[in-house]
Amino acid sequence: MKQMMSFTINGAIFEGEIDHRRTLLEVLRESFGLFGTHKGCDEGHCGACTVIVDGKAVNSCLVLAATVQGKEITTIEGLAQEDKLHPIQDAFVKAGAIQCGFCTPGMIMTTKAFLHKNPNPSEEEIKYALSGNLCRCTGYYQIVEAVKIAAAQMRKEA
Ligand code: FES
Ligand code: FES
Incomplete structure:
Protein backbone atom coordinates (compact mmCIF):
# COMPACT_ATOMS: atom_id res chain seq x y z
CA MET A 1 0.00 0.00 0.00
CA GLY A 78 25.21 15.72 0.67
CA LEU A 79 28.91 15.90 1.50
CA ALA A 80 30.64 17.99 -1.17
CA GLN A 81 30.04 21.74 -1.00
CA GLU A 82 29.52 23.07 -4.52
CA ASP A 83 32.72 21.97 -6.27
CA LYS A 84 34.73 21.33 -3.08
CA LEU A 85 35.03 17.78 -1.82
CA HIS A 86 34.41 17.06 1.85
CA PRO A 87 37.75 16.46 3.67
CA ILE A 88 36.89 12.76 4.00
CA GLN A 89 36.29 12.44 0.25
CA ASP A 90 39.50 14.35 -0.41
CA ALA A 91 41.44 12.07 1.95
CA PHE A 92 40.11 8.93 0.23
CA VAL A 93 41.35 10.28 -3.11
CA LYS A 94 44.74 11.34 -1.69
CA ALA A 95 45.34 8.02 0.09
CA GLY A 96 44.44 5.95 -2.97
CA ALA A 97 41.60 4.38 -0.98
CA ILE A 98 39.27 4.14 -3.97
CA GLN A 99 39.68 1.38 -6.53
CA CYS A 100 36.40 0.15 -8.06
CA GLY A 101 34.59 2.60 -5.76
CA PHE A 102 31.68 0.34 -4.93
CA CYS A 103 32.30 0.40 -1.18
CA THR A 104 33.43 4.04 -1.10
CA PRO A 105 30.18 5.92 -0.35
CA GLY A 106 29.41 3.57 2.53
CA MET A 107 32.97 3.79 3.87
CA ILE A 108 32.84 7.58 3.74
CA MET A 109 29.46 7.84 5.45
CA THR A 110 30.57 5.47 8.22
CA THR A 111 33.74 7.53 8.59
CA LYS A 112 31.78 10.77 8.80
CA ALA A 113 29.55 9.57 11.64
CA PHE A 114 32.56 8.01 13.39
CA LEU A 115 34.83 11.07 13.24
CA HIS A 116 32.02 13.27 14.48
CA LYS A 117 31.97 11.19 17.67
CA ASN A 118 35.70 10.48 17.82
CA PRO A 119 37.76 13.20 16.09
CA ASN A 120 41.14 11.77 17.12
CA PRO A 121 40.87 7.99 16.84
CA SER A 122 43.56 5.35 17.19
CA GLU A 123 44.22 2.94 14.33
CA GLU A 124 42.45 0.18 16.25
CA GLU A 125 39.40 2.38 16.75
CA ILE A 126 39.33 3.17 13.01
CA LYS A 127 39.50 -0.51 12.11
CA TYR A 128 36.73 -1.33 14.55
CA ALA A 129 34.54 1.52 13.27
CA LEU A 130 34.91 0.27 9.69
CA SER A 131 34.45 -3.40 10.52
CA GLY A 132 30.92 -3.43 9.10
CA ASN A 133 32.05 -2.07 5.72
CA LEU A 134 33.52 -4.55 3.28
CA CYS A 135 35.98 -3.73 0.50
CA ARG A 136 37.00 -6.33 -2.07
CA CYS A 137 39.74 -4.25 -3.67
CA THR A 138 42.02 -2.27 -1.42
CA GLY A 139 43.02 -4.58 1.41
CA TYR A 140 41.86 -1.79 3.76
CA TYR A 141 45.32 -0.32 4.41
CA GLN A 142 44.68 2.76 2.25
CA ILE A 143 41.20 3.20 3.70
CA VAL A 144 42.56 3.31 7.25
CA GLU A 145 45.22 5.79 6.08
CA ALA A 146 42.48 7.91 4.47
CA VAL A 147 40.54 8.06 7.73
CA LYS A 148 43.70 9.18 9.56
CA ILE A 149 44.32 11.91 6.97
CA ALA A 150 40.69 13.03 7.13
CA ALA A 151 40.69 13.13 10.92
CA ALA A 152 43.85 15.27 10.98
CA GLN A 153 42.44 17.65 8.36
CA MET A 154 39.09 17.97 10.12
CA ARG A 155 40.78 18.69 13.46
CA LYS A 156 42.78 21.43 11.73
CA GLU A 157 39.61 22.96 10.26
CA ALA A 158 37.59 22.69 13.51
S1 FES B 1 23.47 -3.43 0.96
FE1 FES B 1 23.02 -2.87 3.00
S2 FES B 1 24.56 -3.80 4.20
FE2 FES B 1 24.90 -4.57 2.18
S1 FES C 1 37.24 -0.08 -3.74
FE1 FES C 1 36.27 -1.82 -4.69
S2 FES C 1 35.09 -2.68 -3.08
FE2 FES C 1 36.26 -1.15 -2.09
Missing part, protein backbone atom coordinates in the same frame (compact mmCIF):
# COMPACT_ATOMS: atom_id res chain seq x y z
CA LYS A 2 1.35 3.41 -0.96
CA GLN A 3 1.11 6.55 1.10
CA MET A 4 2.48 10.06 0.79
CA MET A 5 5.78 10.30 2.64
CA SER A 6 8.16 13.18 3.25
CA PHE A 7 11.87 12.97 3.98
CA THR A 8 14.61 15.44 4.80
CA ILE A 9 17.62 14.37 2.77
CA ASN A 10 20.80 16.44 2.60
CA GLY A 11 18.84 19.43 3.91
CA ALA A 12 16.12 19.29 1.24
CA ILE A 13 12.57 17.94 1.36
CA PHE A 14 11.82 14.89 -0.79
CA GLU A 15 8.22 13.72 -1.09
CA GLY A 16 6.47 10.92 -2.90
CA GLU A 17 3.89 8.16 -2.87
CA ILE A 18 5.88 5.35 -1.28
CA ASP A 19 4.96 1.76 -0.58
CA HIS A 20 5.23 1.35 3.18
CA ARG A 21 7.25 -1.88 2.70
CA ARG A 22 10.09 -0.09 0.85
CA THR A 23 13.46 0.24 2.52
CA LEU A 24 15.27 3.53 2.80
CA LEU A 25 17.84 2.21 0.32
CA GLU A 26 15.15 1.44 -2.26
CA VAL A 27 13.51 4.82 -1.80
CA LEU A 28 16.78 6.75 -2.06
CA ARG A 29 17.73 5.03 -5.30
CA GLU A 30 14.45 4.21 -7.01
CA SER A 31 12.17 7.05 -5.90
CA PHE A 32 14.63 9.93 -5.56
CA GLY A 33 17.47 9.00 -7.92
CA LEU A 34 20.16 9.19 -5.23
CA PHE A 35 22.29 6.44 -6.71
CA GLY A 36 25.40 7.27 -4.66
CA THR A 37 24.11 4.96 -1.94
CA HIS A 38 25.01 1.52 -3.23
CA LYS A 39 23.13 -1.76 -2.99
CA GLY A 40 25.44 -4.65 -2.21
CA CYS A 41 24.19 -7.57 -0.15
CA ASP A 42 20.80 -6.02 0.73
CA GLU A 43 21.01 -7.95 4.01
CA GLY A 44 23.03 -5.78 6.39
CA HIS A 45 26.40 -7.44 5.84
CA CYS A 46 28.45 -5.23 3.50
CA GLY A 47 27.92 -1.58 4.50
CA ALA A 48 27.71 -0.37 0.89
CA CYS A 49 24.32 1.19 1.64
CA THR A 50 25.42 3.20 4.68
CA VAL A 51 23.81 6.60 5.20
CA ILE A 52 23.57 8.84 8.27
CA VAL A 53 20.24 9.21 10.07
CA ASP A 54 20.17 11.75 12.90
CA GLY A 55 23.94 11.51 13.24
CA LYS A 56 24.13 7.72 13.28
CA ALA A 57 25.50 5.56 10.46
CA VAL A 58 22.90 2.97 9.44
CA ASN A 59 22.57 0.28 6.81
CA SER A 60 19.77 1.75 4.72
CA CYS A 61 18.86 -1.70 3.37
CA LEU A 62 17.68 -2.63 6.86
CA VAL A 63 15.61 0.49 7.55
CA LEU A 64 12.01 0.90 6.45
CA ALA A 65 11.70 4.29 4.80
CA ALA A 66 8.48 5.05 6.65
CA THR A 67 10.34 4.99 9.97
CA VAL A 68 12.78 7.79 9.09
CA GLN A 69 10.30 10.46 8.04
CA GLY A 70 11.07 13.64 9.96
CA LYS A 71 14.67 12.60 10.63
CA GLU A 72 17.79 14.19 9.16
CA ILE A 73 19.12 11.86 6.47
CA THR A 74 22.53 12.45 4.92
CA THR A 75 23.76 10.56 1.87
CA ILE A 76 27.06 10.78 0.01
CA GLU A 77 25.49 13.37 -2.32
Whole structure:
Protein backbone atom coordinates (compact mmCIF):
# COMPACT_ATOMS: atom_id res chain seq x y z
CA MET A 1 0.00 0.00 0.00
CA LYS A 2 1.35 3.41 -0.96
CA GLN A 3 1.11 6.55 1.10
CA MET A 4 2.48 10.06 0.79
CA MET A 5 5.78 10.30 2.64
CA SER A 6 8.16 13.18 3.25
CA PHE A 7 11.87 12.97 3.98
CA THR A 8 14.61 15.44 4.80
CA ILE A 9 17.62 14.37 2.77
CA ASN A 10 20.80 16.44 2.60
CA GLY A 11 18.84 19.43 3.91
CA ALA A 12 16.12 19.29 1.24
CA ILE A 13 12.57 17.94 1.36
CA PHE A 14 11.82 14.89 -0.79
CA GLU A 15 8.22 13.72 -1.09
CA GLY A 16 6.47 10.92 -2.90
CA GLU A 17 3.89 8.16 -2.87
CA ILE A 18 5.88 5.35 -1.28
CA ASP A 19 4.96 1.76 -0.58
CA HIS A 20 5.23 1.35 3.18
CA ARG A 21 7.25 -1.88 2.70
CA ARG A 22 10.09 -0.09 0.85
CA THR A 23 13.46 0.24 2.52
CA LEU A 24 15.27 3.53 2.80
CA LEU A 25 17.84 2.21 0.32
CA GLU A 26 15.15 1.44 -2.26
CA VAL A 27 13.51 4.82 -1.80
CA LEU A 28 16.78 6.75 -2.06
CA ARG A 29 17.73 5.03 -5.30
CA GLU A 30 14.45 4.21 -7.01
CA SER A 31 12.17 7.05 -5.90
CA PHE A 32 14.63 9.93 -5.56
CA GLY A 33 17.47 9.00 -7.92
CA LEU A 34 20.16 9.19 -5.23
CA PHE A 35 22.29 6.44 -6.71
CA GLY A 36 25.40 7.27 -4.66
CA THR A 37 24.11 4.96 -1.94
CA HIS A 38 25.01 1.52 -3.23
CA LYS A 39 23.13 -1.76 -2.99
CA GLY A 40 25.44 -4.65 -2.21
CA CYS A 41 24.19 -7.57 -0.15
CA ASP A 42 20.80 -6.02 0.73
CA GLU A 43 21.01 -7.95 4.01
CA GLY A 44 23.03 -5.78 6.39
CA HIS A 45 26.40 -7.44 5.84
CA CYS A 46 28.45 -5.23 3.50
CA GLY A 47 27.92 -1.58 4.50
CA ALA A 48 27.71 -0.37 0.89
CA CYS A 49 24.32 1.19 1.64
CA THR A 50 25.42 3.20 4.68
CA VAL A 51 23.81 6.60 5.20
CA ILE A 52 23.57 8.84 8.27
CA VAL A 53 20.24 9.21 10.07
CA ASP A 54 20.17 11.75 12.90
CA GLY A 55 23.94 11.51 13.24
CA LYS A 56 24.13 7.72 13.28
CA ALA A 57 25.50 5.56 10.46
CA VAL A 58 22.90 2.97 9.44
CA ASN A 59 22.57 0.28 6.81
CA SER A 60 19.77 1.75 4.72
CA CYS A 61 18.86 -1.70 3.37
CA LEU A 62 17.68 -2.63 6.86
CA VAL A 63 15.61 0.49 7.55
CA LEU A 64 12.01 0.90 6.45
CA ALA A 65 11.70 4.29 4.80
CA ALA A 66 8.48 5.05 6.65
CA THR A 67 10.34 4.99 9.97
CA VAL A 68 12.78 7.79 9.09
CA GLN A 69 10.30 10.46 8.04
CA GLY A 70 11.07 13.64 9.96
CA LYS A 71 14.67 12.60 10.63
CA GLU A 72 17.79 14.19 9.16
CA ILE A 73 19.12 11.86 6.47
CA THR A 74 22.53 12.45 4.92
CA THR A 75 23.76 10.56 1.87
CA ILE A 76 27.06 10.78 0.01
CA GLU A 77 25.49 13.37 -2.32
CA GLY A 78 25.21 15.72 0.67
CA LEU A 79 28.91 15.90 1.50
CA ALA A 80 30.64 17.99 -1.17
CA GLN A 81 30.04 21.74 -1.00
CA GLU A 82 29.52 23.07 -4.52
CA ASP A 83 32.72 21.97 -6.27
CA LYS A 84 34.73 21.33 -3.08
CA LEU A 85 35.03 17.78 -1.82
CA HIS A 86 34.41 17.06 1.85
CA PRO A 87 37.75 16.46 3.67
CA ILE A 88 36.89 12.76 4.00
CA GLN A 89 36.29 12.44 0.25
CA ASP A 90 39.50 14.35 -0.41
CA ALA A 91 41.44 12.07 1.95
CA PHE A 92 40.11 8.93 0.23
CA VAL A 93 41.35 10.28 -3.11
CA LYS A 94 44.74 11.34 -1.69
CA ALA A 95 45.34 8.02 0.09
CA GLY A 96 44.44 5.95 -2.97
CA ALA A 97 41.60 4.38 -0.98
CA ILE A 98 39.27 4.14 -3.97
CA GLN A 99 39.68 1.38 -6.53
CA CYS A 100 36.40 0.15 -8.06
CA GLY A 101 34.59 2.60 -5.76
CA PHE A 102 31.68 0.34 -4.93
CA CYS A 103 32.30 0.40 -1.18
CA THR A 104 33.43 4.04 -1.10
CA PRO A 105 30.18 5.92 -0.35
CA GLY A 106 29.41 3.57 2.53
CA MET A 107 32.97 3.79 3.87
CA ILE A 108 32.84 7.58 3.74
CA MET A 109 29.46 7.84 5.45
CA THR A 110 30.57 5.47 8.22
CA THR A 111 33.74 7.53 8.59
CA LYS A 112 31.78 10.77 8.80
CA ALA A 113 29.55 9.57 11.64
CA PHE A 114 32.56 8.01 13.39
CA LEU A 115 34.83 11.07 13.24
CA HIS A 116 32.02 13.27 14.48
CA LYS A 117 31.97 11.19 17.67
CA ASN A 118 35.70 10.48 17.82
CA PRO A 119 37.76 13.20 16.09
CA ASN A 120 41.14 11.77 17.12
CA PRO A 121 40.87 7.99 16.84
CA SER A 122 43.56 5.35 17.19
CA GLU A 123 44.22 2.94 14.33
CA GLU A 124 42.45 0.18 16.25
CA GLU A 125 39.40 2.38 16.75
CA ILE A 126 39.33 3.17 13.01
CA LYS A 127 39.50 -0.51 12.11
CA TYR A 128 36.73 -1.33 14.55
CA ALA A 129 34.54 1.52 13.27
CA LEU A 130 34.91 0.27 9.69
CA SER A 131 34.45 -3.40 10.52
CA GLY A 132 30.92 -3.43 9.10
CA ASN A 133 32.05 -2.07 5.72
CA LEU A 134 33.52 -4.55 3.28
CA CYS A 135 35.98 -3.73 0.50
CA ARG A 136 37.00 -6.33 -2.07
CA CYS A 137 39.74 -4.25 -3.67
CA THR A 138 42.02 -2.27 -1.42
CA GLY A 139 43.02 -4.58 1.41
CA TYR A 140 41.86 -1.79 3.76
CA TYR A 141 45.32 -0.32 4.41
CA GLN A 142 44.68 2.76 2.25
CA ILE A 143 41.20 3.20 3.70
CA VAL A 144 42.56 3.31 7.25
CA GLU A 145 45.22 5.79 6.08
CA ALA A 146 42.48 7.91 4.47
CA VAL A 147 40.54 8.06 7.73
CA LYS A 148 43.70 9.18 9.56
CA ILE A 149 44.32 11.91 6.97
CA ALA A 150 40.69 13.03 7.13
CA ALA A 151 40.69 13.13 10.92
CA ALA A 152 43.85 15.27 10.98
CA GLN A 153 42.44 17.65 8.36
CA MET A 154 39.09 17.97 10.12
CA ARG A 155 40.78 18.69 13.46
CA LYS A 156 42.78 21.43 11.73
CA GLU A 157 39.61 22.96 10.26
CA ALA A 158 37.59 22.69 13.51
S1 FES B 1 23.47 -3.43 0.96
FE1 FES B 1 23.02 -2.87 3.00
S2 FES B 1 24.56 -3.80 4.20
FE2 FES B 1 24.90 -4.57 2.18
S1 FES C 1 37.24 -0.08 -3.74
FE1 FES C 1 36.27 -1.82 -4.69
S2 FES C 1 35.09 -2.68 -3.08
FE2 FES C 1 36.26 -1.15 -2.09
